[in-house]
Amino acid sequence: MRYRADVRPGWEIGEISNGGYLLALAGTAMADAVGRPPLTVTGHYLTPVRPGPAEVDIVVVRAGRRFATVRATLVRDGKPMLAVLGTFGVADDNAVRRVDGDPPQITTSSVPAAQPARPDEPPFPSMNERLDVTLRPGDDGFRRNEPPGHAEIVGSFAFADGGPVDELALLLATDAFAPPIFNSGLAVAWVPTIELTVHVRAVPVPGPLRCVFRSRFISGGLLDEDGELWDDSGRLVAQSRQLSLYPRP
Structure with a gap:
């Protein structure tokens, strides 16, 4: 499965596209492929990426009742630039919840x-x-x-x-x-x-x-x-x- 991707200008640090932006770009295609939002996503950055056209190659490794595992590669001219693996699904809001921490204070x-x-x-x-x-x-x-x-x-x-x-x-x-x-x-x-x-x-x-x-x-x-x-x-x-x-x- 392949998605067209536009690495847009305006999301750079210097001349290089921001890593979080690229992860969100690939994650959007992955979420669309399985119809579920991300739960955990890991990106491995293979080479610096600049604005321009690209593709996101998607492989659905497994789609279960609750979770789907998806692999994606951001590619340009046949060259892989970002490799991503993620699990997509919906968290259980009724499950046990314990948070040992507090949000930072913003003045x-x-x-x-x-x-x-x-x-x-x-x-x-x-x-x-x-x-x-x-x-x-x-x-x-x-x-x-x-x-x-x-x-x-x-x-x-x-x-x-x-x-x-x-x-x-x-x-x-x-x-x-x-x-x-x-x-x-x-x-x-x-x-x-x-x-x-x-x-x-x-x-x-x-x-x-x-x-x-x-x-x-x-x-x-x-x-x-x-x-x-x-x-x-x-x-x-x-x-x-x-x-x-x-x-x-």
């Missing part, structure tokens, strides 16, 4: 991530113009060479046009913030994603998401990032884990 003085850059700051990614993302005061310090010293970023996420954030949009939201390692005091550098996994825990209610992303370990040239996304009602709606390359000093 009214949070900083818009897409505000115009000052002359001494690097330009913002083009995708920021499509998003309404704010950061906790101080969490934008890496842009001014004033990192707060913790590998953590807290902020809110919504679309700039007010569009709804559904299960597929959660895949994009998990990769919409700057890497939290930028706030640790280490050198700010390109940290390309190798693998990104998203667990969708619930359908968000209308309103901005409250998000927190943390990095704890760098070893072997690899960097981890864990994320939590909470909706406006205070419910956990997604978790993410990302593995990225970290450059040598």
Whole structure:
């Protein structure tokens, strides 16, 4: 099964399409193929992707009564660029629920991530113009060479046009913030994603998401990032884990 895909401009970091956007693009085709929303999706990034036409090749590995497992490959000119494996279905809202955690606090003085850059700051990614993302005061310090010293970023996420954030949009939201390692005091550098996994825990209610992303370990040239996304009602709606390359000093 093959879907046509348009990797649209305006979702780049520099010249490279954002990994969360690409995961959502492939996830949309996968969800359509089985008629179910995503529960867990893992993407392996094989090569940098730029805007332009592409295809998504779909294989339904198994479709059961409750869950469907789907494999997808984002392809351009016969070259695989992103390999994805996911389980799709509907979570049981009547099942046992226990959450050992709380949503991050977003203050009214949070900083818009897409505000115009000052002359001494690097330009913002083009995708920021499509998003309404704010950061906790101080969490934008890496842009001014004033990192707060913790590998953590807290902020809110919504679309700039007010569009709804559904299960597929959660895949994009998990990769919409700057890497939290930028706030640790280490050198700010390109940290390309190798693998990104998203667990969708619930359908968000209308309103901005409250998000927190943390990095704890760098070893072997690899960097981890864990994320939590909470909706406006205070419910956990997604978790993410990302593995990225970290450059040598």
